[in-house]
Amino acid sequence: MIPLQKRKISTSIFLSIITLGLYPIYWLYLIVKNQKLLERKNSRCTAEFLLMLLIWPYRLYWWFSRGEAAAGIFFRKRLPFKGNGLTFLLLSLFGLDLIAIAIMQNNFNTIIPGPYPKNIRKNLKKLF
Numbered sequence: 001m002i003p004l005q006k007r008k009i010s011t012s013i014f015l016s017i018i019t020l021g022l023y024p025i026y027w028l029y030l031i032v033k034n035q036k037l038l039e040r041k042n043s044r045c046t047a048e049f050l051l052m053l054l055i056w057p058y059r060l061y062w063w064f065s066r067g068e069a070a071a072g073i074f075f076r077k078r079l080p081f082k083g084n085g086l087t088f089l090l091l092s093l094f095g096l097d098l099i100a101i102a103i104m105q106n107n108f109n110t111i112i113p114g115p116y117p118k119n120i121r122k123n124l125k126k127l128f
Contacts, residue, residue: 004034006112009102016098024098028052031101034108035066038073063088063100070107081107 007030015023032045032052051058068085075081083103091100 004037004108004112005030006109007105009105009109012105013098013102024101025053027101027105028097031104031108035070035104038070038108059097060089060092063092063097067104070104074107074111080110083107 007027012023012027016027029045029049032049036043036045036048048062052062053059064085066085067083067088071081071084083100088100088104091097091103
């Protein structure tokens, strides 16, 4: 598993535009991997990622279920989380997956060690 990495959202959106939509596919793959890491699942994510790309109803299900799971994990660890399963589901339903990916990346960026207040650093140590 790759470790969670902080990614600049503005750079990722810029790359998404420059590569004419190819970079978001890679970015989505990284989001799926990060979600697996967050849930502490050691299984590979390739099949899940391919299902997400090829079967649109599964994509909707994935955004809802993983958004809810991530929100629950963040809530239990008392970490800030933007959005929920319904937010991600609606964004995906209306074709705004890039925004959903950016929000999820922003949430992952908040749990990567940095200059956080003491109480959040303590919760980060418990999470990882």
